Amino acid sequence: MIKFLFKGILRDRSRSTLPIIIISLGVFLTILLSGYIRGMLGDMVVQNANMDTGHVKIMTRAYAENKEQLPNDLGLLEVEELKQNLALEYPNLDFTPRIKFGGLMDAPDENGETKGQGPVAGIALDLFHQESGEAERMNLKNSLISGSIPDQAREVLLGHEFTEKLGLSLGDEITFVGSTINGSMTFQNFVISGTIKFGSPVMDRGAMLIDISDAQQMLDMPNGAGELLGFLKSNSYFDEEATEIANDFNTKYSSSEDEFSSVMYTLKQQNNLASLLDIMDSFSAIFIFIFILAMSIVLWNTGLLGGLRRYNEFGIRLALGESKGAIYRTLIYEAILIGAIGSTVGTALGIAATYYWQITGLDISSMTKNAGILMPSIIRAKVTPDLFYIGFIPGLLAMLFGNMLSGIGIYKRETATLFKELEV
Amino acid sequence: MKLAFQIAYKNLMGAGLRTWLNVAVLSFAFVMIIFFNGLMDGWNQEASRDSIAWEYGQGQLLHENYDPYDPFSLEEGHGVLPSAIANEFESILIQQGSIYPDGRMLSVQLKGINLDQNTLKIPTPILKNSEADIPVLIGKRMAETTKLKEGDEVLLRWRDINGTFDAANLTIAGVFDSNVGTIDNGQLWMPLKKLQSMTGLDNQVTLGIAKKESNYAAIGGWKFQSKETLLKNLSDIIATKKISSSIFYLMLLAISLLALFDTQVLSIFRRQKEIGTFIALGMTRQQVVGLFTVEGSMYSLFAIVLGAAYGTPMLWLLAKTGIPIPAASQDAGVAISDTMYPVYGFGLIAITILLIIIAATIVSFLPATKIAKLNPVNALKGKIQ
Amino acid sequence: MKTFFALIISLFWVAPAPPDAAAILKKVDQNMSADSQIVESTMVIHGRRGSREVTSRGYSEGKFKSFTEYLAPEREKGTKMLKLEDKLWIYSPSSDRTIQLSGHMLRQSVMGSDLSYEDMMEDRKLLDMYTAMVIGEETLSGRKTWVLELNAKVEDVAYVKRKTWIDQERYVPLKEELFAKSGQLLKKTVMSNVSKIGGRWYPKSINYKDMLKNGKGTDFNINNIQFNPSIPAHIFSKASLKK
Structure with a gap:
């Protein structure tokens, strides 16, 4: 079953490429931004530490x-x-x-x-x-x-x-x-x-x-x-x-x-860095929550779009006698698969990029010409353990819920009107 | 156009939750941009204000042999201010000495200041009202380093103009709290006349703080540094900070725009029949594109209204209470206060609103261009293309 | 009655008249100064983490020329110091450079001791800088002393007032205190171990103490001293620093 779905995902580019790209991108951005917020808010701390x-x-x-x-x-x-x-x-x-x-x-x-x-x-x-x-x-x-x-x-x-x-x-x-x-x-x-x-x-x-x-x-x-x-x-x-x-x-x-x-x-x-660190923690928590919310909307839309695009296909499958439940389940499994692939890719890329950013830093000194400044002109992100799930879970869930919602339409369709609907 | 707005409004309201999620996210980006920039502007303003109030005045006139970064230049770097302009400057004499808190020697700078001055915020009335023989003011950082507090006495050793040693107990008349570390660390503020008589440097002055804004050309034996020159380092640092925080909120804006873009793609995809109907009813494609673009950019209007609704009280509160920032980078020579108070200028808000509307309009327009390529018949039929 | 008065008067006459301070200082000079000297000494510097010893050999001729070579410990070995009139040079073998000390650098302490270079630089005669007078007598560790107070008569002195305790019999100073203008005691020197060397009395141990700082001060012990040896002139030249 999974193998079959997997082949479907691989072969139907409209089913796989775009959603996976968008999920990966979303998860990637979520992780990178989370890491960046931690790094940025911490740069005064980093400065002190160094x-x-x-x-x-x-x-x-x-x-x-x-x-x-x-x-x-x-x-x-x-x-x-x-x-x-x-x-x-x-x-x-x-x-x-x-x-x-x-x-x-x-x-x-x-x-x-x-x-x-x-x-x-x-x-x-x-x-x-x-x-x-x-x-x-x-x-x-x-x-x-x-x-x-x-x-x-x-x-x-x-x-x-x-x-x-x-x-x-x-x-x-x-x-x-x-x-x-x-x-x-x-x-x-x-x-x-x-x-x-x-x-x-x-x-x-x-x-x-x-x-x-x-x-x-x-x-x-x-x-x-x-x-x-x-x-x-x-x-x-x-x-x-x-x-x-x-x-x-x-x-x-x-x-x-x-x-x-x-x-x-x-x-x-x-x-006296204690209070700064505490503020930073609550700040980054708020930012990350908002960011995940935004990302979820994007991914949810992607899920919906994915379901809607396949309106015709589902009609044909219904017409051929596949049960509504079976179609809905394959849709959900597919969503989980796509969500998992996208989230894994996004998480991997996101963490890799964050880690790279943490190690090398982004030099903004060129943007501040003449300003050679003691404060860090190198911005660093920071890899924290929560980055491993902070993008993955919303990535997976948003895809899943998006498909679940759009898939409800399957149950609304009546076999009698299918041929008219599809104009075949 | 009015029709477009009405339709867009109805569509958005009809879409319910998804509209509000998009709007919420966009509004958050909007509020954050204002907040971060306000914070930086607030810092800049306050730091400049503090630096002027505590240290720079309206510019400084330094004795030509005095180099602020070379304490050894203090020995030679003083003179009598030219009488023609003496009244326009607040005189400061700086000399070196040592204090001995707990039997450990600590080099300090003795700074003499007029007791009736009101150019700098140094609380000279405290010195004036003190009955101690040598009253001094120290900053909170110095108080922490030396573990001295108000009322404490500590032995001070200094040398007069002939190099003769003198020593006496000084009394801490008060501890002042300033955001400007450079007038605090390692310094003792005392009455100018007292310092002049202690050291035998009558009428001698190391530098003058300009009372009024004015441009002083070269004055024999003295060099003038304008307020702007003195503040340059500070504004450079804040410019860097602005860039690093802009990366953050631009990313937030980007993701909220991505959400908007995605929503647009979805709604155009779902509403092909509607589009087909519009065209069948005689609307030009450009008009339909306009309709969808207006709908998309209306998200930004909603976001601005929503952002203003919760942002105004929130930002107002933050501006009122301030953001506590520990004085972590004092020694970098930059004024930074315990609490940063954001300042939201009209220009900042206007530019941010414009940025959000334009950005939202662009991302709404891009997917809508697809409409122009639609075959109206197929669209009307709901055929997927 | 007459005899009684005579007795009283004679008692007054017999009581030792306070001697002339200048005369006392002259006699002290005869003990302490020489046309030239070679001194080998050990300085014991007490720090918070323990003490250390620095050994040196010093040559001097009159008040204006002196040359010091450090012998131990290893780190200081070879460091040389030359003073001619009011100039002071230090040579360090590790950097092979001779640096002239001036201004604020003269206020640094010598080898971490409670003595500053400036303290060592003073070469004017006490009587040229101060007016001296005897202000009393005291007994210090069993020795009767005159207490002399010296007040500056010129402006450019580091200490406006000094007090010194002179052994009444041997004419050797046993204690000295240096004061700030305000009267605050700044430094204290205590001499001990007074021995007869080459026909003169000389204190072989001296303790210097900066009274404003915590600590035990610095001990200066003389291992060997020669009075009036002949010192070759080249010693007191900058060339000898690099040798």
């Missing part, structure tokens, strides 16, 4: 207490070991260390004497290991004005305006002057590998990005870090998961007696 909070962040208690002052002397020690433990214990997360620091950049003239100086705000992150994903998180590729991202020791990315102000160019050697976590003065030469522009005046003037290994060496914090940021491998923040991990971590590692014991905060616990 720049500052991570999905979870580990600090020492003492560091956390004064974190605005960047007290690296109170930072984490033995970060590699900690990272290895964490990788085993929390395989869903990628952990990456960061160090924020301040200091002076000193540019020498040809005699090595100071030509110009300026204060810098440094961020050290794992740039040398591609898999750390840090360059993408900081949106470095798009922020580069010239040059490239550092790929070897002693290379630095500097704020574009800063290099212009000091008259520096790519390849120039400059010296960072700052203090180690012990307070000693520290000097470190860097070669400018690239210049960046984030769009935030503060960052453009004084940003300095280096690899974490350089910072550890320079600030005398071997194997140390100010903060250890954790990112869920799915690239999107899920509060329940993060909270569970943080609770587990804090039971295992944190002690209120030891001010240097480490403590994990979830994204939601940082920067």
Whole structure:
């Protein structure tokens, strides 16, 4: 029976192609839009996560207490070991260390004497290991004005305006002057590998990005870090998961007696993000409901149309003596088949596209020329588990109900008038 | 044409539930477009207003040696405002110092401001009424960072013009709540005269805030930055936000138009006999096409009416209560408030209405063109083509 | 009756007259200063997470020339500092660059200690900057001291007022306090372990403390000091930084 129907669907293009295309398209759009809403509403959250909070962040208690002052002397020690433990214990997360620091950049003239100086705000992150994903998180590729991202020791990315102000160019050697976590003065030469522009005046003037290994060496914090940021491998923040991990971590590692014991905060616990996340959740629920409603109308119409198109066929089949119930049932089975095929294709395409969109992001920076902005100019969608059914169920049901409704007409037809109706 | 409207109206009302579902979805797209744009406009307006009120005034006159992004330039970047224009600016002196909350040193900027000023929203009357020897105002972010509150005393160390150390307890006279992080983080606001006498920099000023809108050409030793220049960064950011939210509501609009398109296809398909009758009765095909197009675009009229019916109270309420937004991106140097209040301009509403009507008309017209190809005889017979 | 008065008067006469503060400081100078010095010392810096030691050898000639080379720990080894008049250069072997410290950078602390570069830079004689007077006597850890108050007589000083406690017998300072204009105590120095070295009394341990910050301050211990050695002139040149 199913095989027979299936052949029918395959061979009668008017029965299959259009409805399947429309259902696939509808389901696809539903999923993509749902994913997009979650991604878009979350971009402020994403921004925070990438720049500052991570999905979870580990600090020492003492560091956390004064974190605005960047007290690296109170930072984490033995970060590699900690990272290895964490990788085993929390395989869903990628952990990456960061160090924020301040200091002076000193540019020498040809005699090595100071030509110009300026204060810098440094961020050290794992740039040398591609898999750390840090360059993408900081949106470095798009922020580069010239040059490239550092790929070897002693290379630095500097704020574009800063290099212009000091008259520096790519390849120039400059010296960072700052203090180690012990307070000693520290000097470190860097070669400018690239210049960046984030769009935030503060960052453009004084940003300095280096690899974490350089910072550890320079600030005398071997194997140390100010903060250890954790990112869920799915690239999107899920509060329940993060909270569970943080609770587990804090039971295992944190002690209120030891001010240097480490403590994990979830994204939601940082920067007052809790209320934003709650609003987002209710917003996206409303949007998705409305969207599914709209999609259902489209699919319902398609179902109706499919039933109506076959008015003649049903007449002939009735005339040939097939029972009304049998015709109605085949119609419903067909609808389920078509709905299932369309919804599966749509869901698969939708999730694939959403996932692609989540990974690569949509760069809208070209639409905002001159606006190089710290806020994400890359829009990302977000794959959530509900996407697997959020399009599928309405896709299937709308097709089914549409056909059920249009099929009722079958029962209304009288055999006596059939030949007249069909004019055969 | 009047007839077309009447027929269209009757047809739509007759179709019942499906009409209302289509209308509901379209109306939702309509309300959302207005809401999102209103939100962005509201943010833009409020952020600009706040930035002007708290930080920029009607423009800033900076001492030529002062670079706002280089705290070390404060040492040299001050002078006496030219007397010819001194009255047109509110004087601000900025110096550096350190405070020691809980024995940890924290570098701060000391900002002196006139107590009788009303150019900026900094609540200087609080300073004026304070009896403390060194009263200061701090913003809510600074209060959080330092864990200081009103009435607290903390030791301040600074140096005078000769580099001589001085230290004294200052008193937090008040904590102000501003959406503008750049006048809050790491800053202490105090009476200008007090700061000038503490540092020995009598009459010295780092920058002036213009009281009235005016274009100041180069003034010897000072550089003028207009309000617009200062606001540029902010409007750029909001422009980006607008685009990212437009993708969302355009998708919503697209799907509601797809629903409308589909409905049109269906109704043309179902009503072939009707079409045939119209033509048989002497209507030209163009007239029939017009009839169906009007019917389709009437969805948008219904949607606008419906949208206005529930949207007006809803949007009004949202504009009244605002959308709570946590100050998550303060440090990006952009003013963002705890609560965003959408603002719906007349232009925005008019353009949105026009957009919905035109879009609905186009998607109604497209399937209707099929009518022009119909054979009226077959159509009359209800023959499927 | 007469004898009684005479006795009273003689008592007054016998009571030690408050000595001239300038004279005291001169005697202190004889102990503390030399035409040239070579000092090997260890600085103990106390942080929140433990202490660390930095060893250095310093050469100085008069008040205007000094050269310091750090010997340990490994990280600081080879870092050199040269001060000539009012200029200060630091050389770091890791970057192979010599940087002149100026302005705000002089306010940084030396090797994380409670001492700033600026504190080290002051090379004017105390009596050129301050008027001194004896304001009392006190006993500090069993030693009788004169308490001297120094008030700035020039404008460009970092501290307008200092108080210093001078051992009455050995003419060695045992304690010093530095004040802000407002009278707020900013820094405190305590000298101890006074020993006789090369015919002079000299405090071999000094504790510096920034009174505004929490912490135990910085200990400065002298391992070895030579007075008036002859130091080759090339030491006090920028060329010696890179050696």
